[in-house]
Amino acid sequence: MSYSHLSPATRLLWAKSGEPQGHGLLAHMLDVAAVVEAILAREPQTTRHWAGQALGWPEADVVRWLAALVGLHDFGKAIPGFQVKWDPGWQRLRAVGLQAPEQALRAGNHALATAKLLGPLLSGRVAGDLSWLRAVSQAISAHHGYHFLPTEVEGGHPRGEPPAWAAARAELLSAYWSTVAPPGGPSSPSLPLSVVNWLAGLTSVADWIASNVAWFPLGERADDLPGHLAAARTLAEAALDAIGWHASRPLLPPADARPVDALIAQMVDRPGLTARPLQQAGDALLRQVAGPCLMLVEAPMGEGKTELAFLAHLRLQSLLGHRGLYVALPTQATGNALFSRAHGFLAHFSAARVDIQLVHGGAAMNEELRHLQEIDHSPDESVSASAWFGQRRRPLLSPYGVGTVDQALYGVLNVKHHFVRLWGLANRVVVLDEVHAYDSYTSGLIVALLRWLRALGCSVVLMSATLPRARRDELIRAWGTGANDWPALDYPRVSLVDAQGVRGEHFGARPLAPITVHGLGEDVAALAAQALALLAQGGCGAVIVNTVDRAQQLYRLLRGALGSQVPVMLFHARFPMEDRQAIETQVLRCFGPDGDRPAQALLVATQVAEQSLDIDFDFMLSDLAPVDLLLQRAGRLHRHTRARPAAHSQARLWVAGLVPGHLPELKKTAWGFVYEPYILCRTWALLAQESTLQLPQDIDRLVQAVYDIDTPLPEGLQAAVQDFIDISAYGAYVAGVHKQRTESRLVALDPADVPEEAYAHKPRGHEEEEGGIGLENCTRQGQDAVTLVPVAVLPDGRWQVRAGGPVFAPDQAVDDATARALYARQLKVSHGAVVKHVLAQEPPVAFREHPLLKYLQPLRLQEGRCAIGPLQLRLDAALGLVYEQVAPPAAAPEETA
Numbered sequence: 001m002s003y004s005h006l007s008p009a010t011r012l013l014w015a016k017s018g019e020p021q022g023h024g025l026l027a028h029m030l031d032v033a034a035v036v037e038a039i040l041a042r043e044p045q046t047t048r049h050w051a052g053q054a055l056g057w058p059e060a061d062v063v064r065w066l067a068a069l070v071g072l073h074d075f076g077k078a079i080p081g082f083q084v085k086w087d088p089g090w091q092r093l094r095a096v097g098l099q100a101p102e103q104a105l106r107a108g109n110h111a112l113a114t115a116k117l118l119g120p121l122l123s124g125r126v127a128g129d130l131s132w133l134r135a136v137s138q139a140i141s142a143h144h145g146y147h148f149l150p151t152e153v154e155g156g157h158p159r160g161e162p163p164a165w166a167a168a169r170a171e172l173l174s175a176y177w178s179t180v181a182p183p184g185g186p187s188s189p190s191l192p193l194s195v196v197n198w199l200a201g202l203t204s205v206a207d208w209i210a211s212n213v214a215w216f217p218l219g220e221r222a223d224d225l226p227g228h229l230a231a232a233r234t235l236a237e238a239a240l241d242a243i244g245w246h247a248s249r250p251l252l253p254p255a256d257a258r259p260v261d262a263l264i265a266q267m268v269d270r271p272g273l274t275a276r277p278l279q280q281a282g283d284a285l286l287r288q289v290a291g292p293c294l295m296l297v298e299a300p301m302g303e304g305k306t307e308l309a310f311l312a313h314l315r316l317q318s319l320l321g322h323r324g325l326y327v328a329l330p331t332q333a334t335g336n337a338l339f340s341r342a343h344g345f346l347a348h349f350s351a352a353r354v355d356i357q358l359v360h361g362g363a364a365m366n367e368e369l370r371h372l373q374e375i376d377h378s379p380d381e382s383v384s385a386s387a388w389f390g391q392r393r394r395p396l397l398s399p400y401g402v403g404t405v406d407q408a409l410y411g412v413l414n415v416k417h418h419f420v421r422l423w424g425l426a427n428r429v430v431v432l433d434e435v436h437a438y439d440s441y442t443s444g445l446i447v448a449l450l451r452w453l454r455a456l457g458c459s460v461v462l463m464s465a466t467l468p469r470a471r472r473d474e475l476i477r478a479w480g481t482g483a484n485d486w487p488a489l490d491y492p493r494v495s496l497v498d499a500q501g502v503r504g505e506h507f508g509a510r511p512l513a514p515i516t517v518h519g520l521g522e523d524v525a526a527l528a529a530q531a532l533a534l535l536a537q538g539g540c541g542a543v544i545v546n547t548v549d550r551a552q553q554l555y556r557l558l559r560g561a562l563g564s565q566v567p568v569m570l571f572h573a574r575f576p577m578e579d580r581q582a583i584e585t586q587v588l589r590c591f592g593p594d595g596d597r598p599a600q601a602l603l604v605a606t607q608v609a610e611q612s613l614d615i616d617f618d619f620m621l622s623d624l625a626p627v628d629l630l631l632q633r634a635g636r637l638h639r640h641t642r643a644r645p646a647a648h649s650q651a652r653l654w655v656a657g658l659v660p661g662h663l664p665e666l667k668k669t670a671w672g673f674v675y676e677p678y679i680l681c682r683t684w685a686l687l688a689q690e691s692t693l694q695l696p697q698d699i700d701r702l703v704q705a706v707y708d709i710d711t712p713l714p715e716g717l718q719a720a721v722q723d724f725i726d727i728s729a730y731g732a733y734v735a736g737v738h739k740q741r742t743e744s745r746l747v748a749l750d751p752a753d754v755p756e757e758a759y760a761h762k763p764r765g766h767e768e769e770e771g772g773i774g775l776e777n778c779t780r781q782g783q784d785a786v787t788l789v790p791v792a793v794l795p796d797g798r799w800q801v802r803a804g805g806p807v808f809a810p811d812q813a814v815d816d817a818t819a820r821a822l823y824a825r826q827l828k829v830s831h832g833a834v835v836k837h838v839l840a841q842e843p844p845v846a847f848r849e850h851p852l853l854k855y856l857q858p859l860r861l862q863e864g865r866c867a868i869g870p871l872q873l874r875l876d877a878a879l880g881l882v883y884e885q886v887a888p889p890a891a892a893p894e895e896t897a
Contacts, residue, residue, distance in 0.1 A: 002225060003024075003026075003220050003223050003225065006026075007168065007171060008096040009097065009098045009164065009167075010026070010168045012089070012098075013025040013077070013078050013083065014083065014089040015028035015074055017089065022089050023213075023218040025074060025077050025078060025172065026172060027219070028211075029072065029074060029075070030176070030179065030225065030229045030232055031232045032074075032206045032210040033070065033071035034210070034232035034236040035209045035210045035236045036067040036071070037064070037233060037236070038237050038240050039202070039205070039240065040067075042245060043248055043323060043427075044321045044322070044323050045321060046320065046321030046322070046323075047323060047426070050457045051195075051198070054195040056186035056189075057184075057186055061184070064180070065182060066202065067180060068177065068181035068182075069140060070140060070199070072114070072122075072140055073140040073207060074110060075117065076113025076114030076116070076141070077110040077113075078168060078169045078172055079113045079165065080098075080099075080105050080107075081106060082108050082110040084105050098162075100158070103160040104159060104161040107157070111148075112152060112153065112155065114141040115138060115148050115156055116153050116156030116157050117169065118140075119133040119136075122173075125177055131189070131756075134755075135190065135191040136191070136199070139196045139200040139203065140200070142200045142203070142204075143204045146414070146764055147414075149760060175225060179225040179226060179229060180229065192455065192751065194452065197419035197422050198419070198423055198426055198456065201422055201423025201424070201426075202423055204419070204420050205397060205423065209236070209240075209243070210232075210239075215239035216235055216239070243386055243389070244353075244355050244386030245355075245386075246355065248323055248324075251313070251349040252317065252318040256318070260275045261275050263311060264276075264279055264304075264311065267310055267345055267349075268307065276304040276307075277303075278297070278304055278509070281505040282295070282297065282308045282311065283311060283315070284505065285494065285496040285503060285504070285505065286316065287315065289496070290500045292320060292458060292459045292498070293316070293496055294459070294476075294479040294497050295461045295462070295494065295496045296472070296475070296495045296496070297309075298465070298494070299463075299465065299493075299509060300465050300509055301636075301639065303492065303509055306338065306341060309431040309433070309463065310345045312459070316429050321427075322427055322428055322429050323426075323427045324428050325400055325401070326359070326396065326402070326403070326425060326431070327431040328404065328407070328432050328433065329402070329403070329405065329611075330433075330434050330437045331608065332361070332362050333608050334433070334611055335358065335360050335402055336358070337588070338433075339366070339402040340368060343368065343372070343383060346383045347382060351382070354399065355384060355386050356372065356402070357395040357396075357398040357401045357402075357403075358401070358402060359396060359401045360407060362577050362826075363390070363395070364390075365578060365823065365824050366581075372385035373386075393421070396425055397423070405432060406779040407421070408421065409442070409445045410767055410779065411425060411449070411452065412748050413445075413749070414747075414749065414759060414765065415765060415767050415777045416766065422452060425452075425456060426457060428458050430460050430461070432460065433464075434464060434611050435467065436464045436468065436471060436628055437611060439781065440736070440737045440740035441744045442744075442779060443744075444740065445744050445747075445779060447474055447475065447478040450479055451750065451751050454480065465632065466699055468703055468704065469704055473486075476497075479497060481502060486504075487502060487503065489504050491506075491696065491700035492507060492509045493506050494507065511694075511697075513651050514650070514692050515634055515638075515651040515652065515694075515695065516650060516652050516693075517655060517687060517690055517692065517693055518655070518658075519654075519657075519659045519688065520654050520655065520657070520658070521659060522623070522624070522671075524553045524554050524557065530621060530654055531621055532561055534647075534652075534654075535562075535566065538599065538600060538618075538647060539600065539618030539647070540590070540602070540618050541601075541602050541618060541620060542604075542605065542609065542636065543603070543620075544607070544609055544610065544623065544633050545606060545656075546624075546669070546674045547606065547671075547674060548572045549670070549883070551604050552570070555604045559878075567601040567602070569583065569586060569587060569604065570605070570880070571584070571606070571609055572880060573606065573608055574880040574881040575827060575880040576790065576825040576827050576880075577824055578824040579880070580827075584608075587615060588614075590603075592615055593640050603615075607629070610633055613636075614639070615636055616636060616638070616639040616642070617637055618645060619648050619652050620654070621654040622653065624655055624658055624680060624684060625680070625683070626675055626683055627683040627702050628703050629675075630687070631693075631699055634653050634693060634695070635695070637651040657669070658684060660689075666680060676736065677733070678709075679706060686702060686706060687702075709730070743781070746761075763777060768785075782830065783832065783835075784830065785829060786828070786838050786839060786857055787828045787855065788826065788829055788834075788838065788856070788858070789825050789826050789856050789857070789859065790827075790859045791810075791858050791859065791860060793860050793862045797810075801818065802825060805821055806818045809846070810844035810858070811844060811845050811846070812846060813845060816852075822852075823852045829881065831883060833869060834868060834873065837868045839857070859873065861873075870885055871884070871885060871886070872884045872886045
């Protein structure tokens with residue numbers, strides 16, 4: 001078959017506009033098919049095997065079948081309502097007799113037309129079940145971001161079009177199919193939703209690549225269609241090279257039988273190192289694995305869980321052919337810290353080129369990522385970061401990534417191109433760290449994510465130091481294993497389930513020095529006084545509080561008392577991003593394992609210092625928090641082996657609000673708005689009886705005692721709880737958990753659903769970071785939030801990024817350098833009055849028209865302040881964004897006669 005043998009009408013159908021002739025629809029379909037072949041050739045053999053089994057084809061034919069199907073994604077462009085959108089192309093079609101009435105021109109959604117028109121035509125060429133054909137049409141027609149509902153598909157047929165259009169489409173399909181598709185048909189009678197979304201993700205990615213005219217110039221590349229396809233294959237290979245989409249190779253070749261000690265030593269670049277007991281126990285389980293598995297690691301801080309996660313990837317990729325690794329963490333700060341370690345891990349094991357991405361909203365400002373992007377394609381570097389993968393919605397396509405759990409959770413929500421995220425996660429080792437650190441709503445989404453990861457052929461490593469039993473059982477059930485089948489092991493423990501069943505091991509953890517626990521009143525002044533008394537004895541300490549306002553108050557008191565004599569650092573989430581990242585770097589430099597530690601210093605922080613940062617303190621003070629989070633904080637006490645001041649030779653933890661017989665005020669402190677009051681009360685009742693914490697032995701006992709709410713607290717403590725908290729708090733807690741879980745089930749997609757019905761009652765919305773009008777599908781619940789960029793409004797009406805920074809006109813487009821400077825200043829706030837005020841204002845041209853800024857909102861500061869009713873916002877270099885209540889002016893005295 002050749003282009004010259006086609007009827008003029010079929011040959012002139014266009015897919016991409018542009019002079020002189022645009023890009024023909026048949027040519028674009030062949031280009032996309034070629035890209036699919038190139039992508040799958042670079043993916044692991046296990047990916048092709050999984051796809052062949054799922055789709056019902058022999059593995060030898062699966063690549064050609066997938067290419068043939070995906071290339072049909074734009075078949076619906078062969079309708080009058082689309083072809084009329086480019087006038088030169090439309091006039092050429094009219095000249096050869098393809099015309100249409102006004103009624104037919106109104107149906108212009110080509111993806112919807114693909115969903116409606118393709119199935120009946122394919123049924124004569126593919127011996128598949130009707131539901132199989134509908135599922136394929138659903139998958140490939142979703143390439144603009146969302147799946148169509150069955151009721152929408154009914155409107156995809158152009159009404160009143162002349163018969164010549166159907167004839168042109170039939171000829172188009174015949175020419176394409178005879179060029180690309182192998183003979184035969186699928187043996188699978190239907191497709192599960194996991195396969196439908198995997199196919200949808202592949203379709204979108206291939207279309208993005210083949211639509212880039214820098215890689216696929218417009219026009220026919222040979223008269224015969226096989227010749228065009230062959231040329232497109234060459235272009236596709238060059239495009240993947242340009243992207244940095246490298247051929248998949250295991251980091252650890254299957255023939256590499258080195259023991260765990262050697263692998264851990266290479267991982268951390270310390271020859272002769274012996275693996276920790278956790279790593280030895282985990283490796284013993286991994287060596288016996290049969291098929292994709294779920295590994296659950298419950299171990300205290302500092303036991304080498306991260307290295308075990310990397311080891312799990314090495315073993316599982318080598319044995320099972322997984323394509324890569326994604327490590328999902330609770331926060332951007334923890335993601336940044338892990339990114340450096342993952343980069344080092346890859347550098348130590350990658351013999352060929354590999355790509356790694358930092359996957360969260362602030363990744364663009366990470367200096368290490370930017371360096372890796374700059375060295376992309378350098379022949380001297382084995383690890384780099386492709387700029388193409390770094391674009392929105394694409395980072396999870398890279399085989400290696402570190403980021404927030406939210407980026408993975410968007411894969412199970414009905415947001416735009418959610419299936420691209422699922423395609424990227426498929427056949428990966430996915431590590432979910434700190435799985436205890438989420439509320440009931442996000443935890444429910446994680447349960448849904450686990451179901452998807454299993455359906456997509458992944459292996460998963462769950463890690464936590466403090467995991468309540470009910471939460472653990474829920475995660476196990478999500479993988480399809482009965483909680484009663486899980487081994488009853490002492491803490492700490494590592495367990496694994498695969499095709500052979502469930503097994504696990506208890507291991508000996510490094511005993512930590514006992515931590516003595518002391519109570520304090522909840523007043524900020526009491527915290528400051530105790531911190532100053534401890535600091536006077538030398539050493540480095542931390543004060544971790546539950547709200548930004550308390551952290552700012554405390555910092556003011558401490559700085560006022562200490563002056564500039566002793567370093568005092570403030571670390572919270574209400575700093576502009578570039579300032580927060582600089583503070584994070586300073587914190588790690590001062591308190592990390594290899595930092596330049598001062599003789600005396602204090603860190604005042606919120607929960608941002610609670611997880612995954614490898615920092616160490618001589619003494620610590622903390623607000624009362626749920627027991628698992630308090631233990632996380634306490635895990636930063638005496639974490640590293642080092643010489644300490646004599647007064648701090650024993651680890652000591654002071655807890656504000658932990659006064660026996662006096663439950664702290666949960667409303668005035670706002671603690672009851674940050675954490676569940678009932679859980680805080682159980683924590684208070686239990687820890688008020690404890691004078692010493694012995695870690696890791698006490699971790700499991702305390703966490704289970706607080707969170708197993710169906711089991712009474714130890715004798716006497718249950719009465720204490722009831723004396724100090726209204727019994728309705730228990731009911732409110734149970735109802736709140738139930739409400740959040742119900743809401744997560746209502747929004748999360750279920751891989752077990754029938755594809756046609758799966759989206760019928762799932763809200764179609766946008767991601768939180770995208771902002772804008774309409775429904776937001778969130779990964780975390782809480783108050784509405786907005787991402788702000790503070791700007792100084794100058795007297796002449798122009799805006800300034802910061803003191804000494806770029807000045808720009810808000811009603812004009814900004815250059816990339818100014819946009820990056822603005823982007824670096826973003827911070828998220830959830831104060832209701834601020835959110836309402838900012839969203840009521842129209843974003844200026846400078847923000848609307850730059851891709852880095854279009855989801856951000858300016859916070860207009862005049863003379864450093866912004867007044868919103870009685871609330872005044874002030875950006876302080878030392879304190880971050882400060883909220884201040886301004887008293888109304890006194891009323892003028894009434895005039896007297």
